[in-house]
Amino acid sequence: MAKTLQYERPNEEPSFPYLRQKAHQLRRNMLEQAAGKGQGYLGQGLGVAEFLSALYYHEMKFDPAQPAAADRDRFYLSTGHYSIALWAVLADLGIIAHEELKTYGADESPLEMSTIAGRVPGVEMTGGSLGHGLGIAAGAALGLRLKKNPARVFCEISDGELQEGSTWEAATAAVAFRLDNLIAFVDCNGIQADGPLVVPIEPVADKWRAFGWAVTEIDGNAIEQVVGAMHWARAENGVPKMIVMRTLPGKGISRLTQREKAHFVRVDDDEWDTLRRELEEEYNV
Numbered sequence: 205m206a207k208t209l210q211y212e213r214p215n216e217e218p219s220f221p222y223l224r225q226k227a228h229q230l231r232r233n234m235l236e237q238a239a240g241k242g243q244g245y246l247g248q249g250l251g252v253a254e255f256l257s258a259l260y261y262h263e264m265k266f267d268p269a270q271p272a273a274a275d276r277d278r279f280y281l282s283t284g285h286y287s288i289a290l291w292a293v294l295a296d297l298g299i300i301a302h303e304e305l306k307t308y309g310a311d312e313s314p315l316e317m318s319t320i321a322g323r324v325p326g327v328e329m330t331g332g333s334l335g336h337g338l339g340i341a342a343g344a345a346l347g348l349r350l351k352k353n354p355a356r357v358f359c360e361i362s363d364g365e366l367q368e369g370s371t372w373e374a375a376t377a378a379v380a381f382r383l384d385n386l387i388a389f390v391d392c393n394g395i396q397a398d399g400p401l402v403v404p405i406e407p408v409a410d411k412w413r414a415f416g417w418a419v420t421e422i423d424g425n426a427i428e429q430v431v432g433a434m435h436w437a438r439a440e441n442g443v444p445k446m447i448v449m450r451t452l453p454g455k456g457i458s459r460l461t462q463r464e465k466a467h468f469v470r471v472d473d474d475e476w477d478t479l480r481r482e483l484e485e486e487y488n489v
Contacts, residue, residue, distance in 0.1 A: 218262050218431045226296070227257040227427065228487045231456045233292035235483060237308035237315070238469065239476045244309060244317060246469040247453035247460055249289035251393050251425070252360070255449060258430040260293050264358060268297035271325040278348075280341040280359040283391070284318035284331015291315050294326050335368030337361055338388060342378045342444075345386040359388045364396040366405045372415070378444040379416035386444040387437045388417075391424065393451045397468075412446040424449030457482045 230253045238244035260266060264277040281290055291308060294300045300315070307313035314323040318332035329340050341359035348355050365371050378386055392408060394400060405411075412419045418440040422429040430449070437445040454460030457479050460469065471479065 216262070218258075220427055220431075223254075223257045223261060223427050223431070226261050227253040228456070228483075229296055230256060230289065230292040231483055231487075233295055233302075233305055234288050235457075235476075235479060237288050237291060237305045238471070240306035241309050242473060243468065243470040245285045245288050247395075247463070248283070248286050248362075248391070248393060249292070250457065250460065251451035251453045251455045252286065252289050252391060252449075253292075253455065254425050254427045254430050255360070255389060255391075255451070256289055256293050258427060258434060259358060260297070262431060263434040265355070266326075268294075268299050268326075271299060275353065275355055277356045277358060278328050278341075278344055280329050280337050280344070280357065281319055281327075281331055282329075282337020282341075282359060282361045282365060283334065284329075286360070287316060287319045287331070290319060290327065291324075294324065297326075299326050300324060334362070334365050335370040337365070338371050338378075339374035341388070342374050342381070342383060342386060345378070345383040345444075346381050349383070349385060354385075356385050356387060357383075359386065361388060361390050362396075363390060363392040363394065363405055363408065364401060366390065366408065366411075367401070367403045375412070375415045375417065375444075382442055383444045384441050387434075387447070388444065389424075389447045389449055391449055391451055393453050395453055409446075409448045412448070416443060417446045418443050419446045419448065421448040422450070424451035425455050456486055458486065 231250055234249045238246045266276050295302050295305055308315045309317045319327050321327050321330045337359055338361055341357050345357040409419050409421045420433050420436055422433050433447045452461055
């Protein structure tokens with residue numbers, strides 16, 4: 205049974221200390237998951253904590269007691285391997301039990317290292333094969349509009365997915381159908397599986413503008429900027445919106461931000477306590 209929580213709703217004034225605290229709790233939850241098996245997609249998850257805090261605890265219409273409500277706002281996580289961050293949110297909301305976090309990535313655990321729709325309430329799409337999320341989200345936004353459902357669709361994609369042709373096909377279709385109920389975020393953290401992006405993608409913001417999207421660019425680890433961009437998106441009508449987020453992989457734990465390869469993090473057993481201390485120290489600075 206999901207617990208009932210009190211948290212901010214769209215159009216309320218944001219409490220930035222509250223949202224910062226929530227982002228910190230999400231990072232704690234992610235660290236707990238990765239420590240279970242000693243590995244995981246921790247770097248990217250830590251980098252989007254502010255984004256998910258602002259989305260779930262301020263902007264999005266989503267009731268954890270009714271995660272499948274017809275009028276809910278939808279969130280499509282195209283980068284399925286960011287599941288570690290989504291599990292952190294769903295555990296904090298009470299949709300999954302907190303003690304399940306330590307089973308992340310384990311055999312038979314519903315908390316897969318990449319999202320699978322239907323296994324955990326609140327998961328809108330199966331991830332893993334990159335480049336599909338924006339197309340799925342655009343289809344959902346169009347379907348909601350045809351049904352005259354006022355719900356909004358939020359979609360996160362990665363800068364690596366900008367190397368996929370399917371992403372730009374979806375971008376074209378979203379403009380053609382004038383899907384102004386679609387708000388997308390591209391996580392520009394500069395990495396993919398084996399290091400830096402293979403194909404140069406800059407200037408990211410200008411490319412989306414050229415496709416006809418309304419675009420703004422922010423520091424994705426500055427909670428005030430993330431919330432401000434979400435408020436900006438509410439006021440843009442007639443076109444889909446893209447928020448380009450610059451994030452830091454491993455944000456919140458200095459020794460992880462310094463790693464050259466932060467896509468998939470493995471940590472020695474004796475390092476986890478050190479990482480926990482660093483997380484608390486950086487939050488309290």
